[in-house]
Amino acid sequence: MSAERLAGVTVLDVRVRGRAVPGYVFDPHRLALPSWAHALGERPAALLITLDRHADLVAPVDPVPARAAGLRALDEHARWTLDVRNVSHVLAAMEAGLVGDALCLARTRLPGAVTAPAWTDRHGVAHRLELHPTPLAAVEALQLGRGAEPAWLLRDTPVLLDVDLDAFTSPSDADPTEILPWPRDAIRRFLLPDGDGSLWDLVLPRLAGLTFAREPLHVGGIAAAGRLWEDAAHVLFREVLGTDPP
Numbered sequence: 438m439s440a441e442r443l444a445g446v447t448v449l450d451v452r453v454r455g456r457a458v459p460g461y462v463f464d465p466h467r468l469a470l471p472s473w474a475h476a477l478g479e480r481p482a483a484l485l486i487t488l489d490r491h492a493d494l495v496a497p498v499d500p501v502p503a504r505a506a507g508l509r510a511l512d513e514h515a516r517w518t519l520d521v522r523n524v525s526h527v528l529a530a531m532e533a534g535l536v537g538d539a540l541c542l543a544r545t546r547l548p549g550a551v552t553a554p555a556w557t558d559r560h561g562v563a564h565r566l567e568l569h570p571t572p573l574a575a576v577e578a579l580q581l582g583r584g585a586e587p588a589w590l591l592r593d594t595p596v597l598l599d600v601d602l603d604a605f606t607s608p609s610d611a612d613p614t615e616i617l618p619w620p621r622d623a624i625r626r627f628l629l630p631d632g633d634g635s636l637w638d639l640v641l642p643r644l645a646g647l648t649f650a651r652e653p654l655h656v657g658g659i660a661a662a663g664r665l666w667e668d669a670a671h672v673l674f675r676e677v678l679g680t681d682p683p
Contacts, residue, residue, distance in 0.1 A: 466523035466650035471512035476646025538565035595645035
């Protein structure tokens with residue numbers, strides 16, 4: 438099944454440090470599941486690095502098709518069976534055999550999310566879940582020998598980089614239902630604290646795919662999502678990945 442059959446998914450050709458890497462842009466985050474399958478092809482299960490305001494680590498209720506079932510089966514499962522709140526795609530990808538372990542850069546946990554540092558899927562396979570609020574916290578844990586030790590991040594596996602646009606938003610203190618998009622400088626300080634790109638230097642050489650969920654209802658609406666996408670894409674593509682924004 439070709440990427441053209443993934444309705445609602447825009448497929449990009451991204452140059453990352455001289456290599457062509459497929460990129461996928463969509464609105465509902467659960468469409469990451471078939472996008473990851475397409476990006477990996479026949480390669481082994483990947484290390485997932487996901488940036489999100491919330492840790493989408495709710496276990497899928499229904500059994501997830503194995504990746505051998507094919508892209509169409511995974512695409513249909515994502516659209517019609519995964520949680521419509523877009524909270525179960527990460528663990529679903531683990532159960533499907535697409536993702537081995539995950540480094541989750543998220544500031545809050547959702548109700549019902551897995552809180553343990555490991556999760557065992559229906560097939561009895563254990564998956565490591567490393568959770569940090571920011572890239573800087575992840576780097577500090579690595580440097581201090583806590584949590585994500587270098588051997589884990591440097592394992593010879595492909596890497597999937599996943600970004601939810603709401604990673605660059607915060608609820609308003611005056612009205613928690615109001616979402617405040619970050620300015621470009623704040624996004625830069627988050628992704629490249631003090632200009633430090635050491636986390637990205639570790640994983641980008643093995644990047645197999647980039648997924649970007651816009652989810653406009655989580656970032657203040659369609660117009661706000663468009664403006665935030667421009668700022669986030671500028672920093673992520675030009676300054677982190679070293680390529681032109683799409």
